[in-house]
Amino acid sequence: MKEIDALDKVCPAPIIMSKKALKDVDEIEILVNDDMAPENLRKLAAQQNYEYGVKENGENEWKVRLKRTDKSGQPEPTKAGFNEQGESYIVVINTDVMGHGDETLGRNLLHSFVYSLTEQDVLPDKIICYNGGVKLVVEGSDFLTDLKPLAEAGVDIYACGACLDFFGLKDKVAIGSISNMYEIVDMMRKQNRIVRPD
Structure with missing residues (x-):
């Protein structure tokens, strides 16, 4: 023990x-x-x-x-639906806080969310950031500590170019690729499992 x-x-x-x-x-x-x-x-x-x-x-x-028991690690059987894509999923982040209410709490929750992604048995295929979510991927962001291991593990990270322009951050991207709304819609359209920390 x-x-x-x-x-x-x-x-x-x-x-x-x-x-x-x-x-x-x-x-x-x-x-x-x-x-x-x-x-x-x-x-x-x-x-x-x-x-x-x-x-x-x-x-x-x-x-x-x-x-541990003999049954440990064996999840309950689930019924496959028309959305079934194995364990594949993407994460969409559209703000630099999680939830509504206290902003400090919301920021701490989002930190816990991103950190928890790094510890999942199945990592997301992609992380897509738009609107305030693009602030996570720029120089000086305290989210980079957890985003970097995800990128190194093969998770593709995208940030909306128009959003970066709006916040004046386009030249400060520290991780991932700059994308556009057409590409973001296409990625989301092709993926039936989308996780979004609201």
């Missing part, structure tokens, strides 16, 4: 740490103090058919145990 210290780590970090560890060992205990982590790890266990246990380890601290 492997013990993991995830104290002061907020989700999705404990989930990602757990998934990585369970690729190498059959059982882990992960120490967490983010009050959402035990429930999120329980959901991970249900999705991946892991045994799950949790006990309080002090005030606002929990020790979660996950153990």
